[in-house]
Amino acid sequence: MSQAAKKSKLIKGETGEWEIVIGMEVHAQVLSEAKLFSGAATAFGASPNSQVSFVDAAMPGMLPVINRFCVEQAVRTGLGLKAKINRRSVFDRKNYFYPDLPQGYQISQYKQPVVGEGEVLIDLPGGESAVVGIERLHLEQDAGKSLHDQHADYSYVDLNRAGVALMEIVSRPDLRCADEAVAYLKKLRAIVRYLGTCDGNMEEGSMRADVNVSVRRPGGPLGTRCEIKNVNSMRFIAQAIEFEARRQVDILESGGSIRQETRLFDSKAGETRSMRSKEEAHDYRYFPDPDLLPLELDEDWIRTIEASLPELPDEKKARFIKDYGLDAYDAGVLVTERELADYYEELARGIDAKLAVNWLNNEILGRLNKDGLSIAECPVSATANNAIIAMIVDGTISGKIAKDILDIVWSEGGDPKTVVEARGLRQVTDTGAIEAAVEKVIAANPDKVAAAQAKPKLAGWFVGQVMKETGGKANPQAVNAILKSRLGLPDEG
Amino acid sequence: MTTPNAFTLAEAREALKEKRLSSRELTEAMIAAMAASRPLNAFVTETPEKALAMAADSDARIARGEGRALEGLPLAIKDLFCTRGVRTTAGSRILENFVPPYESTVTQNLWDAGAVMLGKTNMDEFAMGSSNETSYFGPVENPWRAEGSNKKLVPGGSSGGSATAVAADLCLAATGTDTGGSIRQPAAVTGIVGLKPTYGRCSRWGIVAFASSLDQAGPMTKTVRDAAILLGAMASVDPMDATSVDMPVPDYEAGLEAGVKGMRIGIPKEYRIDGAPPEIDALWHKGAEWLKAQGAEIVEVSLPHTKYALPAYYIVAPAEASSNLARYDGVRYGHRAAGAKDITDLYEKSRGEGFGKEVRRRILIGTYVLSAGYYDAYYSRAQKLRTLIARDFAQAFEQCDALLTPATPGPAFAIGEKTADPVSMYLNDVFTVTVNLAGLPGISVPAGLTKEGLPLGLQVIGKAFDEAGVLRVGRALEVAADFKAKPAAWWGA
Numbered sequence: 006m007s008q009a010a011k012k013s014k015l016i017k018g019e020t021g022e023w024e025i026v027i028g029m030e031v032h033a034q035v036l037s038e039a040k041l042f043s044g045a046a047t048a049f050g051a052s053p054n055s056q057v058s059f060v061d062a063a064m065p066g067m068l069p070v071i072n073r074f075c076v077e078q079a080v081r082t083g084l085g086l087k088a089k090i091n092r093r094s095v096f097d098r099k100n101y102f103y104p105d106l107p108q109g110y111q112i113s114q115y116k117q118p119v120v121g122e123g124e125v126l127i128d129l130p131g132g133e134s135a136v137v138g139i140e141r142l143h144l145e146q147d148a149g150k151s152l153h154d155q156h157a158d159y160s161y162v163d164l165n166r167a168g169v170a171l172m173e174i175v176s177r178p179d180l181r182c183a184d185e186a187v188a189y190l191k192k193l194r195a196i197v198r199y200l201g202t203c204d205g206n207m208e209e210g211s212m213r214a215d216v217n218v219s220v221r222r223p224g225g226p227l228g229t230r231c232e233i234k235n236v237n238s239m240r241f242i243a244q245a246i247e248f249e250a251r252r253q254v255d256i257l258e259s260g261g262s263i264r265q266e267t268r269l270f271d272s273k274a275g276e277t278r279s280m281r282s283k284e285e286a287h288d289y290r291y292f293p294d295p296d297l298l299p300l301e302l303d304e305d306w307i308r309t310i311e312a313s314l315p316e317l318p319d320e321k322k323a324r325f326i327k328d329y330g331l332d333a334y335d336a337g338v339l340v341t342e343r344e345l346a347d348y349y350e351e352l353a354r355g356i357d358a359k360l361a362v363n364w365l366n367n368e369i370l371g372r373l374n375k376d377g378l379s380i381a382e383c384p385v386s387a388t389a390n391n392a393i394i395a396m397i398v399d400g401t402i403s404g405k406i407a408k409d410i411l412d413i414v415w416s417e418g419g420d421p422k423t424v425v426e427a428r429g430l431r432q433v434t435d436t437g438a439i440e441a442a443v444e445k446v447i448a449a450n451p452d453k454v455a456a457a458q459a460k461p462k463l464a465g466w467f468v469g470q471v472m473k474e475t476g477g478k479a480n481p482q483a484v485n486a487i488l489k490s491r492l493g494l495p496d497e498g
Numbered sequence: 499m500t501t502p503n504a505f506t507l508a509e510a511r512e513a514l515k516e517k518r519l520s521s522r523e524l525t526e527a528m529i530a531a532m533a534a535s536r537p538l539n540a541f542v543t544e545t546p547e548k549a550l551a552m553a554a555d556s557d558a559r560i561a562r563g564e565g566r567a568l569e570g571l572p573l574a575i576k577d578l579f580c581t582r583g584v585r586t587t588a589g590s591r592i593l594e595n596f597v598p599p600y601e602s603t604v605t606q607n608l609w610d611a612g613a614v615m616l617g618k619t620n621m622d623e624f625a626m627g628s629s630n631e632t633s634y635f636g637p638v639e640n641p642w643r644a645e646g647s648n649k650k651l652v653p654g655g656s657s658g659g660s661a662t663a664v665a666a667d668l669c670l671a672a673t674g675t676d677t678g679g680s681i682r683q684p685a686a687v688t689g690i691v692g693l694k695p696t697y698g699r700c701s702r703w704g705i706v707a708f709a710s711s712l713d714q715a716g717p718m719t720k721t722v723r724d725a726a727i728l729l730g731a732m733a734s735v736d737p738m739d740a741t742s743v744d745m746p747v748p749d750y751e752a753g754l755e756a757g758v759k760g761m762r763i764g765i766p767k768e769y770r771i772d773g774a775p776p777e778i779d780a781l782w783h784k785g786a787e788w789l790k791a792q793g794a795e796i797v798e799v800s801l802p803h804t805k806y807a808l809p810a811y812y813i814v815a816p817a818e819a820s821s822n823l824a825r826y827d828g829v830r831y832g833h834r835a836a837g838a839k840d841i842t843d844l845y846e847k848s849r850g851e852g853f854g855k856e857v858r859r860r861i862l863i864g865t866y867v868l869s870a871g872y873y874d875a876y877y878s879r880a881q882k883l884r885t886l887i888a889r890d891f892a893q894a895f896e897q898c899d900a901l902l903t904p905a906t907p908g909p910a911f912a913i914g915e916k917t918a919d920p921v922s923m924y925l926n927d928v929f930t931v932t933v934n935l936a937g938l939p940g941i942s943v944p945a946g947l948t949k950e951g952l953p954l955g956l957q958v959i960g961k962a963f964d965e966a967g968v969l970r971v972g973r974a975l976e977v978a979a980d981f982k983a984k985p986a987a988w989w990g991a
Binding site for chain 2: 108
């Protein structure tokens with residue numbers, strides 16, 4: 006995003022406007038049955054220390070052996086980020102002491118990561134998009150978990166997570182506001198979920214972000230940055246960035262300077278707090294791990310993985326715009342999740358694309374939201390919905406009845422067509438029956454007739470009464486036409 | 499008739515096969531010798547019950563005609579190899595009570611071949627030392643003494659307990675590990691054969707790590723043939739060790755007697771060092787003459803970077819050790835200091851109490867050379883030197899098939915003689931460290947006695963994975979040297 010900063014992203018200070026510069030380091034847990042260097046399982050929520058091998062516990066003489074599938078997942082992710090895959094990469098040891106780091110070092114990739122430069126296209130309000138540069142992606146081990154609240158005098162350690170494979174995805178400082186940072190994270194999440202390389206679950210910690218924030222005068226030289234650690238929801242990321250940018254602006258405007266440091270976001274207080282300064286930063290003493298040979302990847306293997314990549318959100322969005330004639334906004338919403346896009350495509354089969362997207366947005370997503378369900382858990386299949394819409398289109402049922410049918414199928418299950426027949430919900434297009442209903446309503450309400458003739462807008466009341474009389478099954482167009490002629494109203498009105 | 503204790507591995511193998519002796523009888527003789535030799539302090543842990551149970555199993559197998567390669571042969575195991583259910587200390591207080599729930603690949607290979615374990619041998623703490631004086635369990639004494647002297651001598655190190663156990667006939671053979679000379683140097687000063695295989699030939703899995711890129715297990719035996727037999731059983735391709743090399747293990751005994759006729763033996767001129775005792779140079783010269791007399795061609799070669807080997811080694815090895823030993827933190831296993839105030843205090847006290855002086859020194863050196871600002875000056879340059887040293891050997895091997903050098907710069911020295919001066923201690927490895935830095939195989943063969951009657955060895959260095967060639971040249975030296983001397987059993991065997 007090298008273009009001049011847009012006005013709306015700038016923050017106003019006492020002395021003028023400031024531009025926020027944001028880069029992100031996202032830790033994405035690799036979807037894999039086994040850990041990066043041991044055969045231990047990785048399932049979330051297992052009882053403490055039940056998924057720990059001798060390697061994970063750093064017993065004497067234990068050696069790491071690379072899990073090839075984790076490498077494949079990293080390569081797949083790199084390809085999804087349109088990034089350069091490094092044929093040769095190196096695992097290094099990052100040395101520091103902590104009880105949840107059994108080896109006393111984390112195996113990571115320092116100077117030679119498995120994936121190099123790439124890019125992510127982010128979707129912005131108004132259908133705009135922007136490119137965010139990816140600097141690198143590397144593989145590393147996760148640490149265990151220290152539990153400080155289990156005992157009055159002791160801290161406990163759970164090593165289930167120790168050694169689980171993470172991908173650290175580092176962006177360029179290309180983001181300019183909290184919304185862009187959130188859009189970036191959403192897009193990254195969509196991509197890894199499409200690829201099946203990370204479940205993107207922020208609540209369970211399988212996707213975590215460190216956010217680097219600095220401020221500068223628009224277009225000026227970069228300011229000193231602060232790193233905000235482990236912010237674990239989209240909402241908190243936005244809050245943390247906004248708080249931190251404002252904090253930095255206030256310091257600069259009051260004549261101070263920014264100290265390069267690591268900060269923690271306190272979600273309760275909604276503020277960032279200093280954790281350690283640059284001077285207090287660890288000296289990690291990185292060096293190549295002598296237990297592991299450099300990772301050499303075969304070009305053919307990379308090409309095989311590439312050939313197996315699914316259609317990714319951007320391509321899918323472009324296809325939805327082109328093939329279905331959707332606008333960028335609708336297409337963008339549909340492709341955020343692969344399951345939603347797939348559902349839509351099934352739903353729209355053979356019917357008007359816009360009708361399908363409206364039905365999905367207004368009827369399905371609304372109900373899912375109300376019931377707290379995901380699209381994958383939707384009780385009514387895309388095919389069933391497709392059948393309902395098809396019945397509206399061919400005049401079998403009205404739009405109103407269609408919603409009733411959806412409600413029935415939603416709560417009771419069943420095939421929509423069968424429901425229509427079994428409950429006699431077919432639309433009444435027989436003009437004789439509609440005329441009879443119209444006559445009945447007119448006869449009962451002579452005063453309203455006069456009023457409607459004087460003020461044609463009031464005819465709507467008659468439509469409602471006739472629909473009520475016919476149990477909602479009357480074809481609305483037919484009711485309108487008959488009423489107008491019977492009341493002697495003009496065609497346009 | 500020779501007592502069973504004095505048998506070579508090959509002789510005992512024959513005796514068992516021909517049922518002249520049972521494994522039980524042999525093992526009992528060794529257990530008795532082991533018990534009588536306690537003044538030597540060669541063993542940290544004796545396992546007589548285990549030995550007898552294994553011997554009984556072997557006798558049953560032999561009776562059924564199902565004897566395997568090492569069936570019923572009692573061995574001593576360096577206390578750096580993790581042995582399931584048997585305390586494994588690495589010569590350190592920090593692992594004083596550590597009982598591994600797993601078996602190292604090398605020892606498992608030995609038990610799978612039918613060998614019997616007598617116990618775990620004493621060693622320099624974490625294999626850091628050249629005299630076995632850094633052991634938490636006290637120094638090992640060399641069974642050899644200078645003529646007419648009662649001065650206690652060191653057995654070399656770090657595999658000093660194994661060397662003494664073999665030299666004093668407490669076992670048929672022993673395992674050792676060699677990071678900078680820890681098999682070959684003690685073998686030389688105790689009058690036995692010690693072979694360090696090519697890096698990657700024996701699995702490192704389950705061996706307590708000192709310096710991962712240099713550590714290699716190997717046999718310590720009474721004869722060159724025994725080294726061939728034992729190496730054949732120790733070596734394997736191990737998927738649990740990423741640095742294990744996928745090459746079939748040949749029959750090392752097969753070509754043992756092929757002789758050196760037509761071989762070209764290189765004499766590296768840089769191994770003539772100022773201040774070395776004339777006896778060392780004379781023995782080296784004699785060795786070359788022996789090989790020449792058997793039909794080998796002697797050529798002078800140059801290894802120009804030899805003088806940088808010791809400094810490079812004392813950067814690389816401590817650097818890796820500082821990281822490898824970080825896992826001994828008192829949190830999960832091993833020594834934990836009492837009364838720690840907080841986690842930092844726990845680390846400092848546990849490690850301060852658990853590690854001896856030499857280990858602490860090397861951790862400090864290693865931490866220093868990897869630190870920000872010093873990495874390039876030390877670690878990077880040492881790695882470059884390592885490449886140059888390996889290239890020296892590669893170039894030398896274009897002119898010859900194997901190299902002949904002294905094994906040590908002198909005979910066994912007195913206990914306490916060099917402990918005050920680490921650099922003079924480190925110089926013991928001057929002829930052996932180059933081989934580890936280049937990852938090559940090397941053997942030390944007893945070749946003569948000093949005028950005081952102390953053993954000296956000659957070293958043969960071979961091309962990578964040419965253990966067979968090294969053994970063949972070693973055998974030729976053994977035949978010519980006809981080294982029959984034995985230490986007087988003053989300790990009361």
